[in-house]
Amino acid sequence: MLTHSDLREMQTRSLKMQGWIRQQTFSPENVKTLRRFSSWEVSELILGLNQSTFRGKMAADPTLPAGKVEPDGRQRWFTLDEVNTLRRKLRPRGKSLMPTRPGGRAFRTAIANFKGGAGKSTVAQHFAHAAALDGYRVLCVDFDPQATLSHSMGLTDVSEERTVWGIMARDLIRETEAQNAAPRGAASGTALPRRSIPGSITDLGLQDLRIADFIQPTNWPTIDLIPSCANAAFVEFASAQYRHLNPEWSFFAAVSRFLDQLPDDQWDLIFFDCPPAIGYQSMNAVFAADMLYIPSGPGYWEYDSTTSFIGQLSEALEDLAHGFEDTLSAGKVTLPKAFHDVRFLLTRYEPGNDLHRAMQEAFGKVFGDKLAEHPIEMTRAVEQSGRFLSSIYEMDYRDMTRETWRRARASFDRAYAEFKATMLPHWQAVAAGQGTLPADKVAAKEEAEA
């Protein structure tokens, strides 16, 4: 017979192996670092210039970052900071290389599906990296206590107070205080009952944490992360208890309220990696999202599961569409939740596989233009890079056949380019609809400036 102690013992052994794998991947100090990018990558794949134009520009201006020549090679290799300086300074034929950025706040995309292993974390990680290489400033939120995204971004030592759970518990305390202080429910005119939150929650001091306390830098200078950790797995149980403590608490809008307080101009794109479940964390992700991206493998069972996912999500959103009018009237979340777009993205797709092609056709018939045209292909390079917790963008192409690396990268590049083309008009709409700053945001801004 096996009990919890046997499971604990197995975990201890497994953690040792995890540590060993990280040592193979990360720097000797066990910190994940970002490699340099070659002048071939920087010119052709990142800035979209041909190599001779790039070399010409570099030769003409000695103030540009020169990169570093590796002892065994002829190419120059640049850090991402240097790449970003080049992006700001170079103006081929008078054209800026900076990516399009409508005004207003960052655009938020949730990568969600309750099917496990659908490719959510892989898509979140690769889109974040592709966006950073495209010149955007990225914030990721890991809603999954499996913490795949956090680990892949080099954050392995995370305390649970600094995760989405901390944001939710902080929101519960603040919202309850605000409700207790308000004499009447604004919409219906009926008084909200006074609720009290026990010391076991308020004593954690979460209500005093600042917004910035939840956001951590990663191994990419232009990607930040609100991480998760295994200890945050109890969020689902805790949230049920929190709802009991204050049934008027709009639990699903906690992260949305948090993100509404971020300064508009610090990040461009926000990606949410969701857990394989519909629960308190994924509902927070969905409610905070402007757009849903739903990855799915190309098999029948994945199709089946994706179908159930949208059914269950629809039901959950419908359930939450009523009953919170009193507590939400002052906020920016409106009910029912409406997305700017919902897209389906096939992952682990093999173009030569008849079944995959047939499933792509079936997805296309059902979802029409909501199915992304460019699936993410199944590639050994990603399988391999996943094993080392790295994206294809992080892997050095000299560590594998260049053709394998290029094919894999091209597949993610196409999927990202399609995501960007889909997203930009919606981002413009968000910016246009944002108008003037709401009072809570003005207050947060003043607090930050003081």
Ligand SMILES: Nc1ncnc2c1ncn2[C@@H]1O[C@H](COP(=O)(O)OP(=O)(O)OP(=O)(O)O)[C@@H](O)[C@H]1O
């Ligand atoms: N395009 C791809 N080619 C090869 N392998 C892939 C590809 N995409 C994902 N994988 C592999 O499939 C596995 C599952 O992917 P991933 O972790 O992204 O799924 P997930 O939906 O986030 O899973 P979970 O539901 O557990 O969070 C990983 O081992 C990953 O490396």
Ligand SMILES: [Mg+2]
């Ligand atoms: Mg995942």
